[in-house]
Amino acid sequence: MSDKRAIIDIGSNTVRLVVYNGPPRAPVVILNEKVSARLGKDLARTRRLSDKAMSAALSALGRFATMLDLLGVDRIECVATAATRDAENGNEFLAAVRALGLNPRLLSGEEEARASATGVIAAFPGASGTVGDLGGGSLELVAVDGDVCSGGITMPLGTLRLADLRAAGPARFAATVKAGLAGAGWKNGRGRPLFIVGGSWRALALQAMRELDWPLDDPHGFELAPDIALRICRALEKGKMDSPDPRISASRLATLPDAAALLGQLVERIEPSVIVFSSWGLREGLLYAQLDAETRAADPMLAGITAFARTSLVAPGDAEAVARWTAPIYADGAADAHLRLAATMLALAAMRSEPNMRAEQAMAWALRKRWIGLDARGRAMMAMTVFANSGLTAIPPEFAMLASEADLNQAIGWGLAVRLCRRLTGCAGPALAQTSLLLEDGQLVLVLDDDMQALYSNGIGKDLRQLADWLGLGWMVKVIAEA
Structure with a gap:
């Protein structure tokens, strides 16, 4: 069975086909086509769908049915709304739609x-x-x-x-x-x-x-x-x-x-x-109603960004490991923990781009791409995380319109922590497992197992110091000898 699913919406003004793919909780539109058939035009006066409007709608629906067959889409929901519902010849029109091989459902108000x-x-x-x-x-x-x-x-x-x-x-x-x-x-x-x-x-x-x-x-x-x-x-x-x-x-x-x-x-x-x-x-409501309870309960922001990060060859497990590595220095609630994970995914994805494109892409991804479940504050914090991961800590004026200075400063800390982690470990599993970041007695402590000392360098020291300075902390490196 194809992962694609489609909704055909026979509305009063337009007849539209939308084909979705991607994660069920954050579906991605891969085809969106509409025809302004204007089925509802003059309906208040005549109580009927005009022949011209029905002809335009049926022509579009015939194309949609053929397109869905060619795309191999077998999960199709077709609904009709107000104009068809209110028209005296609505049933006649629906019969013509069925003759095209579609199975329209007339929705009540x-x-x-x-x-x-x-x-x-x-x-x-x-x-x-x-x-x-x-x-x-x-x-x-x-x-x-x-x-x-x-x-x-x-x-x-x-x-x-x-x-x-x-x-x-x-x-x-x-x-x-x-x-x-x-x-x-x-x-x-x-x-x-x-x-x-x-x-x-x-x-x-x-x-x-x-x-x-x-x-x-x-x-x-x-x-x-x-x-x-x-x-x-x-x-x-x-x-x-x-x-x-x-x-x-x-x-x-x-x-x-x-x-x-x-x-x-x-x-x-x-x-x-x-x-x-x-x-x-x-x-989207019709799609959501098709989901099981567990999928409905999933976070749409994380679902969407996880799928997007995969296209940049970022494994979700890598981002989760980096987020866990940086977590000890943050006491965020569940909502911000999800946002920090999503920002980490996007920050790692940005590193797959050429250096001269990263800031521009971060701005476009965070501020312009449609992320379901992400508000303006979250967008600004996500963009600022990606900026800081690239070593940029100056707050762009447009970000300040969307989130508070405190929120943006927190996001800079997130980005600097991701920067330290990825540059120290390369996101390699053994390195992540044998290094850690802690808060002890007002200091930021980088802990290294003895056989990971070679990963530490002057550049890593600068990253650690920059993060500590941003958080207003002292810093130190602790090496743990093998037992």
Whole structure:
């Protein structure tokens, strides 16, 4: 059986195929293709999927089915959402999809909400608050508290409907959103994070990041305080935009004012503590639901970085051994221990690059690559660890926007410790086993078995002294004779 797995998402605006590979807990996208079939266009007026939209969707789905066969993908989940669900001829359309050899499952509004919320839980383990998923045909809201809560709602507030709803003016639109929430009995989320999913809202995140001169460029995990979110939404809904982010497609740019207007209303009505943008939603939620309990419980950050480090010929066992070697000088909790291990993996992977590329690659890997389960603070600490492992201890200004000085200084210590370990031992198992780093009476002590003395040099002494100075400690070398 192939390790590849695929999700086909028949949405109200786009029909999309995503093929994944890599670690189950941190899947890697190897194919992502969409067609803007706009199944939900005019649905509110006609109650039917148009022949033109169905033809475009079926043509795309036929290609997807052929592509999956050619790729040898045998784990395929195909789902249809709001437009197909609401259309009078939805069953007719699904029958045509089945004739292509696919097996579509029509999701109810609550199932759609739960799948999106499950994707957020997968991306942000332990997430607690509200998940909002804006699609072409509907808006889903569901509460989460480490798991998906019951009582999710769906409302006809998708991007294909918003322009008509806003045409009556801001006051009427605000009343529509307020009445929709009240009619659905939605009272959750006040003072808790609002996790938002959907392409139009990701476009809003890209524009906000540009306007705020944010040092990261991946919208996943980007956060906005409610007052800042409202200010940006109010400007965007009026079409006020100095310079659009070039990564926003023309189709998304067209929906940006409507998506901003809706988000502004939700922020005012729900009163969240923070708005968190998630690139994981329905499709990733469906994948996550397929996993066993043990795999679900795994740390997605470590799973993703471990798989990535392997591509740089870094064995996970080597990184774990180096992290254990440096551990005695740190009293970090479980979360930071995971972060330190991940940073160690990335630091060792960077050493496989040419020296003149390491700092640049560290910046790109840590700050720009999508790591699920890693926040802005963690990204900055990871990048600073890789920098220090290369002997660089000056903190770049963009890092200081993402993490505190204390956190970055701690990461520099991590990197200097990795530098000392790898230069002393070469990450060789016997050398790691017969050397150690300890704290004794306010001093940093490098312990060597007698037959490892030859590994010590003036350069290693400088590395040891630099780490000790950074930690504010004295230092010494202790040689243990064989019994």
